[in-house]
Amino acid sequence: MDTFFKQLINGISLGGIYALIALGYTMVYGIVKLINFAHGDVMMVGAYAGYFVLRAMGATPFGFCMALLAAMFTCALLSLVIERCAYRPLRSAPRLNSLITAIAVELILQNLMRVLPFVGPNSRPFPTLASKTYRFITPSYPDGLISISTIQIIVITSSIILMLLLTFLINYTRTGKAMRAVSYDMGAASLMGINVNRTIAITFVIGSVLAGAGGVLYATAYPQIEPTMGYIPGLKAFVAAVLGGIGSVPGAMTGGVLLGIVETLVKAYVSSRYADAISYCILILMLLVKPSGLLGKKQIVKV
Numbered sequence: 001m002d003t004f005f006k007q008l009i010n011g012i013s014l015g016g017i018y019a020l021i022a023l024g025y026t027m028v029y030g031i032v033k034l035i036n037f038a039h040g041d042v043m044m045v046g047a048y049a050g051y052f053v054l055r056a057m058g059a060t061p062f063g064f065c066m067a068l069l070a071a072m073f074t075c076a077l078l079s080l081v082i083e084r085c086a087y088r089p090l091r092s093a094p095r096l097n098s099l100i101t102a103i104a105v106e107l108i109l110q111n112l113m114r115v116l117p118f119v120g121p122n123s124r125p126f127p128t129l130a131s132k133t134y135r136f137i138t139p140s141y142p143d144g145l146i147s148i149s150t151i152q153i154i155v156i157t158s159s160i161i162l163m164l165l166l167t168f169l170i171n172y173t174r175t176g177k178a179m180r181a182v183s184y185d186m187g188a189a190s191l192m193g194i195n196v197n198r199t200i201a202i203t204f205v206i207g208s209v210l211a212g213a214g215g216v217l218y219a220t221a222y223p224q225i226e227p228t229m230g231y232i233p234g235l236k237a238f239v240a241a242v243l244g245g246i247g248s249v250p251g252a253m254t255g256g257v258l259l260g261i262v263e264t265l266v267k268a269y270v271s272s273r274y275a276d277a278i279s280y281c282i283l284i285l286m287l288l289v290k291p292s293g294l295l296g297k298k299q300i301v302k303v
Helices: 002-032 039-057 061-090 095-115 150-172 174-184 186-191 196-221 231-244 249-269 272-289
Strands: 133-138 141-149
Touching: 002 039, 002 141, 002 150, 002 174, 002 196, 002 231, 002 249, 039 061, 039 095, 039 196, 039 231, 061 095, 061 196, 133 150, 141 150, 150 174, 150 196, 150 249, 174 186, 174 196, 186 196, 196 231, 231 249, 231 272, 249 272
Parallel strands: none
Antiparallel strands: 133 141
């Protein structure tokens, strides 16, 4: 039982990170119907930004907060450049063009980080905060039924706060209303006076800010970074977005947490070699059984 609860905490921690990254996928897809495969590598850039700040300021709580802010700011600027230079010129082109461009941007970011002299192709240890483990003891389990580390508390708490802030922004702010209007009907939103280009750019920025935070949290939980580190988490986050219903913000959150829990339980009770395969099997089954995802809505397309 103690192993189950330990893995459950690990799964919630990992799932919170997947959810943050998946939100970027689902927000961009919900507005411009683009699968931004470069999103995982934006997360990687955020992890490196946090790394350099922690190296300069030290692995302290204040340094971690500054690393988080630096990662989010760096990823926000990067998203503006990518959206303006790579995606906006292709907005009226067939979707396949944008998809190929997203893959190209992914490869450019990976290889650019490899050749930068202050980054390089080799992996680096990520500075982490000093961690302490807390145990919840009961008479039946004197060794602690549930144990949770400081790092897990930070990851879970940060993920929850960021997701709540996003929910508030989307549902209760003018920017969020504009995003929902553009997602529903871009042409009608433009006629109603909404600046579509600015709204789409803001959507990219918000998604990338969450990815930057997710990169620092992921590197904190798994303290090693390299230029290709965003590929697998980005792919898992895409699976989470599809699982929850791509285009649905609550779906991305739900899918991320569920995927993280399933992955850690498989590693604990089956084998770590099958964890990735089972994640992708879940994606295939979801597409076969309920293509719209757990919380997604069916869309009627005229032909």
